[in-house]
Structures are given as structure tokens and as C-alpha cells.
Amino acid sequence: MSSGKHLNGIHVNHSKNTAGQAIIPMTLPEKVYIPMSQHIGAPCQPIVAVGDHVKVGQKIGDNEAPVCAPIHSSVSGDVVAISKAMSQMGRVDTIIEIVPDGKQEIAETVVPPVVTDKASFIKAVRESGVVGLGGATFPMSVKFNVREPAKVDTFIVNAAECEPFITVDHQNMLTHGQEIVDGVRAVLKWLNVERAFIGIETNKPDAIAKMKELTKDDSNITIAELRQVYPQGAERVIIYETTGRHLLAGKLPADVGCIVSNVTSVLKMQQFLATGMPLVSKSMTVDGNCVANPQNVDVPIGTPLCDVIEFCGGTTKEVKKIVLGGPMMGRAIPKDEYGVIKGNSAILCFDETFATQHEASACISCGKCVRGCPMNLMPCKLAKAWEQQNIDMLREYHVTTCMECGCCGYSCPARKQLNFEIKLAKQWVMTEDRKAADKAKAEAEAAKAKAEAEKEGGNK
Amino acid sequence: MSTKHTNLIVSSSPHVCDPVDTKTIMRAVVIALVPAFAVSCSVFGITALSMVAVCVAACVLFEAACRKLLNRPQTIGDWSAVVTGVILAFNLPSTLPYWMAVIGCFAALVLVKQLFGGLGQNFANPAIVGRIVLFIAFATPMTNWEITPRMSSVIREAAGADAVTGATPLGLLNKGIEVPVNDMAIGFINGSLGEISAVALLLGGIYLIYRKVITWEIPVAFLATVAVLAVLMGQNPLFHLCAGGAMLGAFFMATDYVTSPMTGKGKLIFGIGCGIMTMLIRQFGSYPEGVSFAILLMNILTPHIDNWTKTKLNGVQNGGAK
Ligand code: SF4
Ligand code: SF4
Numbered sequence: 120m121s122s123g124k125h126l127n128g129i130h131v132n133h134s135k136n137t138a139g140q141a142i143i144p145m146t147l148p149e150k151v152y153i154p155m156s157q158h159i160g161a162p163c164q165p166i167v168a169v170g171d172h173v174k175v176g177q178k179i180g181d182n183e184a185p186v187c188a189p190i191h192s193s194v195s196g197d198v199v200a201i202s203k204a205m206s207q208m209g210r211v212d213t214i215i216e217i218v219p220d221g222k223q224e225i226a227e228t229v230v231p232p233v234v235t236d237k238a239s240f241i242k243a244v245r246e247s248g249v250v251g252l253g254g255a256t257f258p259m260s261v262k263f264n265v266r267e268p269a270k271v272d273t274f275i276v277n278a279a280e281c282e283p284f285i286t287v288d289h290q291n292m293l294t295h296g297q298e299i300v301d302g303v304r305a306v307l308k309w310l311n312v313e314r315a316f317i318g319i320e321t322n323k324p325d326a327i328a329k330m331k332e333l334t335k336d337d338s339n340i341t342i343a344e345l346r347q348v349y350p351q352g353a354e355r356v357i358i359y360e361t362t363g364r365h366l367l368a369g370k371l372p373a374d375v376g377c378i379v380s381n382v383t384s385v386l387k388m389q390q391f392l393a394t395g396m397p398l399v400s401k402s403m404t405v406d407g408n409c410v411a412n413p414q415n416v417d418v419p420i421g422t423p424l425c426d427v428i429e430f431c432g433g434t435t436k437e438v439k440k441i442v443l444g445g446p447m448m449g450r451a452i453p454k455d456e457y458g459v460i461k462g463n464s465a466i467l468c469f470d471e472t473f474a475t476q477h478e479a480s481a482c483i484s485c486g487k488c489v490r491g492c493p494m495n496l497m498p499c500k501l502a503k504a505w506e507q508q509n510i511d512m513l514r515e516y517h518v519t520t521c522m523e524c525g526c527c528g529y530s531c532p533a534r535k536q537l538n539f540e541i542k543l544a545k546q547w548v549m550t551e552d553r554k555a556a557d558k559a560k561a562e563a564e565a566a567k568a569k570a571e572a573e574k575e576g577g578n579k
Numbered sequence: 580m581s582t583k584h585t586n587l588i589v590s591s592s593p594h595v596c597d598p599v600d601t602k603t604i605m606r607a608v609v610i611a612l613v614p615a616f617a618v619s620c621s622v623f624g625i626t627a628l629s630m631v632a633v634c635v636a637a638c639v640l641f642e643a644a645c646r647k648l649l650n651r652p653q654t655i656g657d658w659s660a661v662v663t664g665v666i667l668a669f670n671l672p673s674t675l676p677y678w679m680a681v682i683g684c685f686a687a688l689v690l691v692k693q694l695f696g697g698l699g700q701n702f703a704n705p706a707i708v709g710r711i712v713l714f715i716a717f718a719t720p721m722t723n724w725e726i727t728p729r730m731s732s733v734i735r736e737a738a739g740a741d742a743v744t745g746a747t748p749l750g751l752l753n754k755g756i757e758v759p760v761n762d763m764a765i766g767f768i769n770g771s772l773g774e775i776s777a778v779a780l781l782l783g784g785i786y787l788i789y790r791k792v793i794t795w796e797i798p799v800a801f802l803a804t805v806a807v808l809a810v811l812m813g814q815n816p817l818f819h820l821c822a823g824g825a826m827l828g829a830f831f832m833a834t835d836y837v838t839s840p841m842t843g844k845g846k847l848i849f850g851i852g853c854g855i856m857t858m859l860i861r862q863f864g865s866y867p868e869g870v871s872f873a874i875l876l877m878n879i880l881t882p883h884i885d886n887w888t889k890t891k892l893n894g895v896q897n898g899g900a901k
Contacts, residue, residue: 367895532601
């Protein structure tokens with residue numbers, strides 16, 4: 120268990136207004152817009168054509184690339200267009216547009232997969248289309264397929280849900296606890312991992328109690344009660360808080376013997392194992408001070424965001440900002456016509472009281488950013504180095520280990536956009552490092568070629 | 580068809596922030612100084628009020644003028660000039676002519692703060708430098724400690740029946756006279772305007788810690804060191820905690836963000852250093868009081884302390900140590 124020591128973090132207002140609200144299935148939209156790039160890795164290629172009739176759970180996009188997760192239709196209906204358009208990620212993407220026929224017929228391919236060993240398990244996880252549903256969107260099957268499986272001894276289920284507002288993981292534990300536990304058992308069994316932690320922040324006592332009750336006979340599954348300090352759900356933080364191991368920058372959880380999965384990802388994986396229904400809908404929290412009826416909804420993938428907001432009663436005030444995901448790390452989007460993707464866990468609509476940017480003033484050296492940084496960085500120093508374009512100082516203060524959690528930006532009384540500046544600085548240093556590495560490599564090769572040429576010349 | 584929202588504000592995360600900003604912090608400091616100000620008014624009467632008013636007005640005016648002349652954005656809204664004004668006034672004797680006080684404000688605001696780039700850039704605490712400049716320039720008026728009827732009988736008797744000014748408890752201690760600690764704790768003593776009431780300052784300091792404006796390390800390390808050294812020197816530790824600027828310095832001046840270390844460990848070192856210097860000056864220095872000099876010296880050491888106590892990084896091998 121944890122060593123009793125903790126990483127730094129900050130106290131944020133939880134705003135879990137929708138806690139305890141059941142997840143309501145959303146009505147079918149008029150049209151779904153399913154982008155082919157919903158995960159980290161290679162985008163899918165459409166495997167249906169305009170005019171095709173598709174059913175719920177039918178695979179419509181896939182790619183042979185090593186890092187990819189297939190995409191399935193969330194509705195039964197007709198493919199009316201396959202277009203190139205901007206997705207919510209701000210990139211041009213291939214988007215399959217399907218008009219539902221309202222029947223929601225289930226595809227014939229939806230049958231429980233046969234799992235007999237590790238390989239078939241990982242294949243099944245791939246076919247489920249599940250990715251990191253907390254927002255990381257890394258394909259789950261790739262995560263499970265570690266290079267050195269013998270080193271991995273711990274499976275960590277991330278149920279911290281440390282971002283304010285979001286309550287779907289909480290709700291899923293309350294209503295689907297058994298399936299989650301079954302999923303954890305399946306992972307431990309097929310990946311041959313010794314033990315599992317389910318990390319839950321103590322602001323969800325009912326979920327903790329429920330999961331404890333469900334796992335009371337599993338000696339290898341521990342419910343880890345996490346402090347209410349943001350960001351408990353960050354991969355490095357939850358690894359440290361449960362196992363006491365430090366995940367260094369540039370390393371993968373598997374390097375310290377861990378695999379970390381979001382709790383809803385585990386649930387969706389288990390549902391696929393049990394029923395063969397892949398990931399076709401996403402549970403999300405719709406909240407923010409503009410939404411008429413803040414609630415948790417289960418949304419078919421590809422549903423336009425504006426339809427989801429409308430389903431929750433629309434908005435009561437003029438919306439100035441819409442954030443996908445939590446307010447600490449979520450993305451603000453310019454408009455809400457995009458289709459919902461797998462990684463969306465919340466839609467937050469804010470009026471100008473939230474949306475207005477505060478003007479930054481001078482750093483007063485209060486040290487709050489330093490005390491709040493889970494990586495023990497000095498954000499104020501990093502921001503200063505960025506403002507002075509001082510790359511040596513950025514390196515000296517290890518800018519590249521920043522995990523972009525936003526604690527520093529949240530706590531700064533001078534309202535400096537610390538984590539934004541640090542992110543830019545980090546990208547800069549990484550680009551320069553890569554350039555330097557490429558140059559060194561090219562030089563080394565040139566030197567080698569020259570040496571060989573000389574050697575050959577000498578031999579003659 | 581659903582209502583579409585377009586033209587939304589796109590900005591980087593986080594999309595929420597801590598409600599505490601610079602202004603709230605500065606205002607909290609002013610609030611924390613109110614109890615000490617109240618005691619000061621009751622002991623010194625109207626002069627306490629007018630001295631604070633003069634210093635605050637001068638500081639705010641100097642700040643505004645500097646920003647204007649230097650063509651920088653106006654910053655008087657952040658209340659930091661007000662804080663400097665109040666703290667400087669608290670460090671002056673009630674009898675000081677106002678024009679001298681204004682010179683102190685000039686040194687603090689213009690020379691130390693604005694010429695170095697404004698809030699956050701100064702190398703030393705502006706109020707302390709203001710006080711020290713006055714102390715060196717106007718040594719006699721700066722050590723002219725008014726005696727009022729509210730003060731401890733020990734002080735009044737020591738000064739003589741009709742005296743209007745007299746030595747402070749620290750000065751008297753050198754002569755072997757000890758003022759009762761309960762008079763000192765409440766503030767029935769002479770001295771600088773705002774430093775007399777240890778209890779009121781302690782109250783304000785606790786409020787600042789409670790509001791998370793400051794952390795406990797500097798004041799606790801500072802005061803504990805003073806107390807321990809007093810015991811080692813065979814003197815009453817409570818006397819030393821209540822005397823001179825110890826409380827005011829520990830809670831309100833040594834904790835100045837810019838000029839004190841950032842990490843907890845650094846703050847402890849800083850606080851201990853302040854305590855040691857204070858007691859050394861009190862015992863062996865040519866001035867009876869040493870808090871301002873002690874803090875100033877430690878201010879100068881702050882960048883080095885920050886370097887020695889760099890945080891251990893979690894993201895790199897060995898915490899980033901070379
Ligand atoms: S965003 Fe980076 S620098 Fe800021 S608190 Fe998080 S890890 Fe630290
Ligand atoms: S939180 Fe802001 S004001 Fe405080 S030290 Fe960090 S950058 Fe400076």
C-alpha cells in the first residue's frame with residue numbers, strides 16, 4: 120500500500136452537482152457524426168460506404184496499425200455521407216454520417232467473444248473498441264499488451280474521478296459495480312497480474328462501500344481510498360498513491376510494473392466480454408452554470424454535442440464557453456456541432472462569469488504554484504524562463520517532466536497562465552532536443568560513412 | 580433542431596481558478612493588521628491614525644506616480660502599496676515628523692519597489708528598507724519613544740514623572756529593568772506604532788495562517804528561535820517574544836513572499852536565521868532592537884536559501900540532483 124507520503128496537489132471545489140443521479144439513456148439524434156480519430160494512435164479507415172445500411176455495434180472503421188482501436192456504429196440506419204471535416208479535436212478528420220432508422224437493430228456480429236488465453240483476451244479487448252475513457256483515449260488493448268509482461272504485478276483501476284463536476288464514474292460504480300469487479304478479475308486472470316487496486320477518492324463514500332462489499336472475498340483486489348486532493352486521478356499520482364512507486368517522466372506505467380485503466384473503460388470492456396456489444400455509447404455528465412437540467416446521460420457516439428445539451432433542457436443563460444471534460448484539464452471548443460467521441464466524459468457550459476479570462480499580473484512569489492505541483496516543479500521559475508526564452512533554465516528546472524495537470528495555473532493569485540506557458544515551453548524544449556538528437560545522429564552517420572570511405576580508400 | 584452555440588471562448592485549461600487573487604491576499608494582510616492598529620490607537624491616540632493615513636497615502640501616490648512615469652500599467656488596485664504603507668507606519672515612532680515618514684515611503688516604494696520593476700521584483704522588503712533608511716538618516720527622531728498614560732507604570736517611572744519620552748522595554752532591559760510581561764503582551768508599552776501589542780499581532784498572524792495567506796514555518800521558526808536563545812542566555816523568553824518588533828516582524832515582515840524562500844524547508848532556515856540574528860543584535864549590537872536588520876540580512880540570503888533547498892523532483896531520477 121501507499122507509503123503514507125503523498126504527492127502535492129490542490130484543493131478544488133468539487134461541484135459534483137450531479138452526484139447520485141442515474142445515467143439516463145439519451146434519445147436518438149437525427150443524425151450521428153462519427154469521427155474516425157477518437158483515440159491516440161492511427162485513425163481508423165472507414166470500412167463502410169455511403170448508402171450502406173449499418174446496425175448497432177457493427178464495425179465501421181478500423182486500421183491495421185499497431186496503436187488503434189476500431190470504431191462501431193452507435194445506431195442502426197443508413198450511411199449518408201463520409202466527409203472530411205473539422206472534429207472537436209480541432210483537426211480535419213474523416214467523419215461517417217449516419218441517419219438512424221429508429222429501430223436500433225443489433226448487428227449479427229454482436230456475440231460474446233471466446234476468450235481462452237491471453238492472446239484471445241487482448242484480441243477481444245481490441246475488438247471492444249475501448250480506449251481510455253477518462254479522456255486519455257489510449258487504446259486499452261495496446262495498454263494491456265506490454266513489452267515485458269513478467270515485470271507487471273499491479274493493475275490499477277482509476278476511479279478517482281478527481282476533476283470537478285464529473286460524476287459518471289461514480290455512478291457507474293454504484294450501478295455496475297459487479298460488472299466492474301468481474302472486469303478486474305478478468306484482467307488479473309488473463310494478464311496474469313498479481314493484484315489490483317481500485318483507487319477511489321474519499322468524496323465517494325457510497326462507491327467505496329459498495330466496491331469494498333463486492334470485493335470482500337478477493338484477497339488480491341484492494342480498494343484504495345484516495346485523498347480529496349486534485350489530481351489523484353493523474354496516472355503518476357494514482358500509481359504513487361497506491362503503490363508508492365514514482366513514474367518518471369518519459370516512462371510508461373509498465374516500466375514500474377503497473378497497468379492503469381479508467382473504471383468505466385473496465386466496465387465497457389467487461390460488457391463486451393459478456394455480451395459482445397462494443398463501445399457504442401458514452402456516459403457523460405452535462406453540467407455547468409448554464410445547463411437547465413444538469414444530469415448524467417448515456418449518449419450514442421457521434422451525437423452532436425448541441426443535441427446532448429438540448430436533451431438536458433438546453434441552456435438558461437448565454438453560453439460563453441463549452442468545455443469537454445473537466446474544468447481542470449478539459450478542452451474549450453469553439454462551437455458545439457461536433458459529434459461526441461469516446462473520450463468525452465463531460466460537457467460543461469459556462470456563462471461569462473466562468474469564461475472570462477483574468478488579466479495576468481506580476482508574480483508575487485507566493486509559492487502556491489510550487490506547493491501545489493505534484494511533480495515538485497517550480498512553475499513560477501519555469502514560466503519566467505519561458506517568458507525570457509531561456510532554454511537552459513527550462514532544462515535546468517526540468518520543464519519536460521510537467522504533466523500538464525493545471526494545479527499551478529489554478530492556484531496562482533497573480534492569475535498567470537502558468538501551465539499554458541509551461542506547456543509551450545515544454546514543447547519548445549522537446550522540439551529542440553529532438554532536433555539536436557537528429558543532428559547528432561546525422562553527424563555520427565556522416566562521420567561513419569566518411570570513416571568507411573577512407574578505410575576503403577586505404578584498402579585499395 | 581437543437582440550438583447551436585458558436586463563437587465560444589477558447590482558452591487553455593484550467594477553466595476554473597482559485598478565488599484568491601493578489602488583491603484578496605493583500606487585503607487579508609490589511610485586515611490582519613487591524614487588531615494591532617486598534618491597540619495602537621488606544622495607546623497613542625490620534626497620532627496612530629494620522630501616521631498610518633499619511634504613510635498609506637504617500638505609498639499609494641508614489642506607486643501611482645511611478646507607474647505613470649515609467650509608463651507601466653497601473654497597479655494600485657492590488658493593495659500592495661497599502662500594505663507597505665501600513666507596515667511602514669507600524670515601524671515608526673509616534674513622534675516622527677510626517678515629512679520624514681514620507682521620505683521613508685519614498686525609499687520603500689520608489690527606490691526598493693518600483694525601480695526594481697514593481698511588485699514581485701524587489702530584493703528586500705520595502706517597508707524594512709524604508710525603516711532602515713529613516714533610522715540611519717534620522718537616528719534621534721527615530722528613537723524618540725513617546726510615553727502615554729496608558730503605558731506600564733514601570734516604563735513611566737523609569738522615564739521620570741514628567742518625561743514625554745523614554746526608553747523601550749528592550750532599552751530598559753539593558754539597564755536591568757524588566758517591564759512586566761503581561762503589560763507587554765497587551766501592548767501597554769512604548770515603541771513603534773504597530774509593534775507594541777504582541778497579542779493583537781499574534782491574532783492577526785493566526786488569521787493569516789488560517790486564511791492560508793502565509794504558512795506557519797517562518798513565524799514559528801523565527802519566534803521559537805528567539806525564545807530558545809533567550810532561555811540559553813538566561814532571560815525571559817516571553818519578554819523577548821513580546822518585545823520590540825518580534826511579533827510584527829515574524830508574522831508580517833519576514834513572511835513577505837518575494838523576499839523569503841519558497842519551500843517549507845527554506846522557510847524554516849530563513850525563520851531560524853532571523854531569530855538568531857535578532858537575538859545576537861539584541862544582546863551584542865549597538866542598537867537595542869535588531870528585527871529589521873535581521874530580516875534584511877536574511878532577505879539578502881533568500882536566493883541562496885532557495886538554491887540550497889530546491890525541491891526534489893518526482894519526475895526524474897534522484898529527484899534531479901546532479
Ligand atoms: S501543470 Fe505541470 S508545472 Fe503545473 S502543477 Fe501540473 S505538473 Fe506542475
Ligand atoms: S502562484 Fe503565481 S504568484 Fe505565486 S509564485 Fe507561482 S507564479 Fe508567482
